[in-house]
Amino acid sequence: MNPLLGAEQAVLGSVLLDPGQLSHLDWLAPDHFYRPVHQALFAALRKLRNDGHPALAAEKSVPLSWVTDAVEEASLHVRGLTAAYAHTLISACPRPAHAPVYGRMVLEGAIHRTITEHAIRLHQAARADALQGEVEGALHYANVLTGALSDLARRWGTEPRPVAPATPPATTPATRPPVRTDQVAEDERFLLAVLAERPGAMDEVVGWLRPGDFADPAHGQLYRCLGALHHRGEPIDRITLLWEAQRRGLLADGTLSSDQLTAICDGVGPGSAEWLGEQVMRSSVTRTAATSAHAIRALAENETLAPGQLINHALHALGPLDEVRTRWQTANGRPAPTLPAPAPSPNGPPPAQVHAALARSTPRPVSSPSARPGSAPSPAAVRPPSRGHG
Known part of the structure; x- marks a missing residue:
């Protein structure tokens, strides 16, 4: 059996056997379940609890009406759900009192699945923006x-913070979003020409x-040479730029040739360095997002x-995009939007996070049937044929 499917069935089975288990699953949402029928059933059980179903006041066995x-x-809200499947869920639950642990497994699967879905959407938005020369969708x-x-x-009960993986994951080479390659290369060459020829x-x-x-690594290295000349306060023209490229070994290692540099500088015409730089930044944003x-x-x-770990590693992977986004906003004269984030407490994690972590990790001790209304049936009572329902 698929472990995630087994966990989803066990959570629902535990709540069908013991409605009181819902009070220990407040951090679990219907959309954390993978199967639509499980989503609908968990939402229904929560609705019955909120509406004050009589099963919540049952002193011994849980009524079949639950x-x-x-x-x-x-x-x-969903098709294909039958009473027979509900009893299959009951049979799939080893111990109703372990509901918080089963719920933790469901939430763990939902975290992996949700992050995957959002990453796919981000990649699709980056591809679309790259084709249209925009950045708003990706951002x-x-x-x-x-x-x-x-x-x-x-929901998991942890403090979100960027953390780099100890070992980078083994991945296939990233597929760059489709871009207007010729237009991007032309913008980069034109920008470099303007920067080299205009004081x-x-x-x-x-x-x-x-x-x-810069999409072209050679163009990026040439811009680095321009930046070095500017930083040192030295004059910038095609001769000083060629000399700087030679000093950095770009001519010797084949990164650039003197003919390439001459061709770039000879292509100068009327143009705004700021506007051209923004075009280069647009391409950079979409590539980084992808x-x-x-x-x-x-x-x-x-x-x-x-x-x-997954959440914190994912936040770390967003770091380069956040840095590019900040510079993009600076280029456009707008401050980068900041997302509200809870400030860490000096005395430890917030109480809500502590509660979530404990609730999903600590099984509730099995109580006797007479301990409280709606309590979990004894092990004998949760076995076929009645599964504790009278």
């Missing part, structure tokens, strides 16, 4: 992914444009990663 009413309510879905990671961290042009872009923003999405998806598909 099962039948739950199936009836869930059937309003929007990056914000959505960051918010989802914070919410999952809260003061570097001042327009040096504060936010970086060598890594790379981050690819890395996060690879992490989420690694089932051996604990949820807390």
Whole structure:
């Protein structure tokens, strides 16, 4: 049996056997279940609990109406659910008192699945933006992914913080989003020509444009040479640029040739360094978003990663995109939007996180049937044929 399917069935079976278990699963949501029929049934059970179903006041055995009413309510939202399947779920539950642990397994599967889905959406948005020469879609879905990671961290009971993996995951090479290759290369060459031939042009872009923003590594190295000349306060022209490239070994190792550099500098015409730099930044944003999405998806598909590790590693993988986004906002004269994040308490994690962590990790001791209304039936009572329902 698939472990996740078994966990989902065990959670539902425990609640069907003992409605009181719902009070220990407040951190679990219907959409954390993978199967739609399980989502509908868990939502129905919570609705019956909120509506004050008589089964909650049962002193001994749980009335059969708890099962039948739950199936009836869930059937309003999903097809294929029968009372027979509800009893299959009951049979799949070894111990109702272990519901919080089963729920933890469901939540763990949901965390991996949710992060994978958001990473796919981010990658798709980056591809679409790259084709259209935009960045808004990728940045929007990056914000959505960051918010989802914070919410999952809260439910899991951990403090969200970027943490680099001890060992980078083994992944296939990231597929770069489709871009208007010719247009991007032309923008980069034109920008470099303007920066090499126009005094003061570097001042327009040096504060936010970086060598890594260039799609062509050779163009990035040439921009690094321009930045070095500007930093040292030396004059910039095609001769000093060629000399700097030679000093850095770019001509010797084949990264650049003197003919390539001459061709770039000869292509100068009227143009704004700031505007051209923004075009280069657009391409950089979408490429970085695609790379981050690819890395996060690879992490989420690694089932051996604990949820807390996965969340923190995913936040770390978003770091390069956050850095590029900040510089993009600077280039456009707008401050980068900041997502509200809870400040860490000096005395430890917030109480809600502690409660979530304990609730999902600590099984509730099995109590006797007479201990409280709605308590879990004894082991004998939870076995076929009645499964504790009278």
